[in-house]
Amino acid sequence: MKKLVNHPSDVVREMLEGIALQAPNVVILGEENVLIRRDIPESYARPVALISGGGSGHEPAHGGYVGAGMLSAAVCGEVFTSPPTDAVLAAIRATAGQKGALLIVKNYTGDRLNFGLAAELARAEGIPVEVVTVADDVALRGHAERHQRRGIAGTVLIHKIAGAAAARGATLEVVAAIARDAAANLGTMGVALDGCTLPGVEKSSFTLADDEIEIGLGIHGEKGVERSAPLPANELTEALLINILDELAITRGERVVLLVNGLGATPQMELDIVLRAAIASLRCREVYVERAWAGTFLSALNMPGCSISLMRVDDGKLALLDAHTDAHAWPGKGCVNPTIRLDTSGVHHEESVVPSLDAARAAWAARLKAALDAIALALVENEARLTELDAFAGDGDLGVSMRRAADAVAATPVHALGTAPQALASLGASLRRAIAGSSGPFYATALLRASRHLADKPEPAPHEWAQAFRGAIEAISELGGAKAGDRTMLDALIPAHDAFEEALNHGQTVQRAWAAAVAAAEHGAHATAHMHPRVGRASYLGERAIGSPDAGAVAVVCWLAALRPHVGGKA
Structure with a gap:
């Protein structure tokens, strides 16, 4: 598989250097594969530090979300591999002040263990630390309890909400509570059109025939819960939405935000088509889409496909989502245009005179x-x-x-x-x-x-x-x-x-x-x-x-x- 890399063992470090070169507000933490905010105040003046991360290969997550109003640090492991405990601990030490740190962890065993152990070590040093685990993958709803499900693209919304709460000066307990409440009202489901390929590996994690798609996959190239024939975008979007709506018990009159996430090799054109279909479906159900985004937010290397995330919101969550951030990968407020067509009924168009025919x-x-x-x-x-x-x-x-x-x-x-x-x-x-x-x-x-x-x-x-x-x-x-x-x-x-x-x-x-x-x-x-x-x-x-x-x-x-x-x- 052709890749634009030098050596597979160097990809993460070289990628982080490339990210830092584009973001003056971000620096690399010594020899650790950790990106942190450059502008962190003195310890006594620091807000709650927000730290997340995981295996690399999910860009722009997690480094793209480091900045005022979102993450204080992103801890990056090797591709699809949890970062080591010491790297997480180094991030906590570098960014946490008197108010402590919140670790936002996607629900994978390696991430839970390494972030969890780092939290314990930091607490032993006197640093207040809370951990919020995101398990938003509804594809596993028929196979696993909520706490056993994977954390996938919806995690980015938790980064934004918790980061804005921390930037307002909220305490660690309040920021953690806000993040947990948002995570409890979040659901995501994805579909792959083919597998992805790790640097240095010749073949993809799985391959699909031209007449197959994989529904309900994670973000590490693992297979989904169902293999299906390809569907038109409208039908596929509907299938994903039904599972999310059922899991979250979202009903008529409720308010949500929508995130359509590309998995790394999906054109923006197709993501916009999915967003269009999702909003149309939700409007038919009289579910109000308050904000919507389509783009690549948390990828799986070069996987073609997408995921859809819905999160139930109120005015408080919307204010946090709308708050300013310096993180360069956050797309902005995501306001939904209520009217997308200009009425041209009063505009003159040339008309051919059509005579009657003998x-x-x-x-x-x-x-x-x-x-x-x-x-x-x-x-x-x-x-x-x-x-x-x-x-x-x-x-x-x-x-x-x-x-x-x-x-x-x-x-x-x-x-x-x-x-x-x-x-x-x-x-x-x-x-x-x-x-x-x-x-x-x-x-x-x-x-x-x-x-x-x-x-x-x-x-x-x-x-x-x-x-x-x-x-x-x-x-x-x-x-x-x-x-x-x-x-x-x-x-x-x-x-x-x-x-x-x-x-x-x-x-x-x-x-x-x-x-x-x-x-x-x-x-x-x-x-x-x-x-x-x-x-x-x-x-x-x-x-x-x-x-x-x-x-x-x-x-x-x-x-x-x-x-x-x-x-x-x-x-």
Whole structure:
């Protein structure tokens, strides 16, 4: 497994040095793998020290939460290994003043033993110490009592609440009580899409097939409580939420905060989708989401997946969550936007005037609609192929873009197809709205230009279609700056147009002319496999793009070929 490390035995120390270099308010405690606040006051003036930690590999926990208003120290063991007792004791000695220290411990045996022994040693030295154990993993609710369950991502919320209480000057007993109450009202459940890999280890802790996910896992690469087939984000979110809501007995009218946590290899895009689903589900239950966060807060190295945490709150807990902290990994207040859409009902949009269709126009529109449906079907059937080709030399989004184009084309109403210019303009507007990236502007511009060429020709003759075709190609070239030979969609469009026009000029029927156009487009698209890209994303790859045809040119062939049975007569 490829990793950006020097030597597996040095990863924790080198990571801590990297963290400290980014956080001027944090320093490393001597030779211990401990991060502490730089600005700790004199012993007599110190608030309750807040200390947490555990095995490394959960970044940004725990070092990212060191700072005024959160942790006084983070004690970091080797990857997925509890820190030694002496390191915990060193952190207590360095940060605890007369008010003592609170240790926040995730409920794993090694952490409980080492933090617990350090607490006893510190008490023997006269330092007041309390220990709060977080056991928020509801996945084990059917297998273990609460005190036997794992502590996972919800622990970060306890860091924040207890840290804010300590910063206000509360006593050790009060800070501990606040932390225990918050932990008792906290539940978390996670899902993995695959395992994670430790530095220096070739294989992941477990592997999942493409048709498997692991539900109810911990944060150390251990397996979950159930293996399932993949589910859409909405359904998976609902499954996790049900377990948390049942465990905490949260009912209608109650107030909660929501934490969607990435496990290390999950894009923010997917975490935001899960947050969206969770808030929608909770609102349907009339559970009020007072604060919400989505991001990577407590990871499991490079594991793909996420966890969801809910915590029951009141005004007091919200004030502590909202309080300021200097910890650089805390994301902020997490206020939930009550209205996420701008009402555009009063905003003017251009509207095409749709004339009523007489019998002749209706018949023409029906034939054109059948042709468009054929195009849509061809693009859908080729989505995977276009995605694969585009991924070879681009960003892999063309398949999805053409699927959206297909949906837009298929949704074009018959009444918008009564004349050729009207149909082209309507299609251009639909594609402009449906397709992001470069494809949308290219096709929309081409169709708009072609529509203008046919402005006074409701049912164009073949040679007039050829002229409009040429105008469309010129529009694409002007907009994108490409020309023949640059390895773009033009390398299919230009030979298609030339073959179509030449065949018509030689007296061929429009059907034969279009067949020649399709054949020329196929030959042109195939030739792009040997072209050096000069524009677009593929140009960044240079010679590495050679060997596979351009996806945009292949997409052109798809819809040109789909039109072939429909070309001729009046359509």
